[in-house]
């Protein structure tokens with residue numbers, strides 16, 4: 248019955264459409280009037296859609312009694328938010344319209360969520376948290392920059408750089424490259440926590456100067472100069488030596504040296520300034536005044552056995568009765584600071600020398616004789632007397648000479664010409680006595696006879 252009804256309705260619909268088509272054709276060809284539908288919802292037939300089921304919209308036109316229907320699609324659920332369930336595995340959501348509830352497993356994210364303390368994973372639907380734990384830090388692994396060090400969670404990669412970074416803790420440092428006078432050194436500091444390093448430049452060291460040499464000797468008034476060399480880099484530097492000033496006099500700068508073992512103990516026996524002026528040239532004296540030391544040395548050698556007969560004869564001729572005791576070679580030399588010794592054959596002024604007389608020749612052969620000594624200077628074959636003076640004790644001889652070379656020492660004894668006052672007294676007394684006796688003899692014996700003669704003559 249229902250099927251027939253449908254068929255019938257379909258037939259009516261076809262007819263009405265055909266009518267409309269024909270009507271249109273009629274309108275063109277003089278036409279008939281058409282229904283202006285006024286649709287009204289058929290509330291008895293219509294049905295509202297639900298979340299899951301479609302609804303129906305039924306309408307009819309009052310004017311022509313035509314009806315029509317259209318389906319209203321299902322509304323679909325109006326799900327609320329997913330909410331985690333207490334089972335820790337699932338979450339549920341509920342439709343706000345029909346209150347239907349759906350349950351599903353959490354959708355775990357692959358990435359870690361994190362804050363300063365912890366890391367965890369999250370359900371992308373309901374936000375439930377899983378595997379929440381504090382960050383894990385490896386105390387041996389540090390991230391660092393020039394100033395600070397920090398750590399990274401080995402699980403989630405969380406970095407404490409922005410929250411807990413600390414300044415490096417530098418140790419006291421090690422010299423990793425020593426500085427020299429030519430190249431700077433390097434000192435390396437290490438962070439005792441993370442092992443970071445930083446370096447510091449060590450400045451150049453001072454040069455390592457050697458002991459230095461006096462390259463310009465200072466004088467009393469002029470400064471000198473020392474030259475130093477760095478034993479590392481070879482750099483050369485000079486340093487002034489202050490002028491000596493007048494702290495030392497030329498006399499103080501003179502050293503008189505008599506050779507030990509000099510024959511007859513020969514020695515220079517004069518004032519230092521006399522010796523100095525005698526031996527030094529003007530130029531040398533200026534240097535000595537400028538502070539250069541000088542040494543004057545006297546060497547006396549007994550050459551008696553080597554002079555030869557000829558010279559001995561010459562001297563003996565000059566010396567006459569005097570006996571030659573010995574021949575001496577006297578050598579004088581001067582040694583100025585840093586110069587080699589120079590022999591001095593002559594001095595500008597005579598210098599006094601002393602000779603010690605051996606005991607064997609100090610005394611004369613008789614007490615009534617006196618011993619005299621003479622010194623001859625021998626120049627070629629000429630023997631010339633030199634002024635010499637015997638000391639009061641008769642043990643040494645001082646001679647003055649300005650020529651150094653070969654000398655001869657002679658001596659001879661002479662009778663003492665001394666006059667004894669007692670002898671004079673005895674003589675006078677003797678003479679007076681003799682005179683008195685003579686007078687008496689004359690008066691007593693000679694005079695009376697002469698008077699007799701006179702008487703006879705007269």
Ligand SMILES: [Zn+2]
Nearest residue numbers: 282284308311
């Ligand atoms: Zn209608």
Ligand SMILES: [Zn+2]
Nearest residue numbers: 298324342345
């Ligand atoms: Zn629903």
Ligand SMILES: [Zn+2]
Nearest residue numbers: 338353370373
């Ligand atoms: Zn969830």
Ligand SMILES: [Zn+2]
Nearest residue numbers: 366382400403
């Ligand atoms: Zn972490």
Ligand SMILES: [Zn+2]
Nearest residue numbers: 396415438441
């Ligand atoms: Zn560090």
Ligand SMILES: [Zn+2]
Nearest residue numbers: 428454477480
């Ligand atoms: Zn150097």
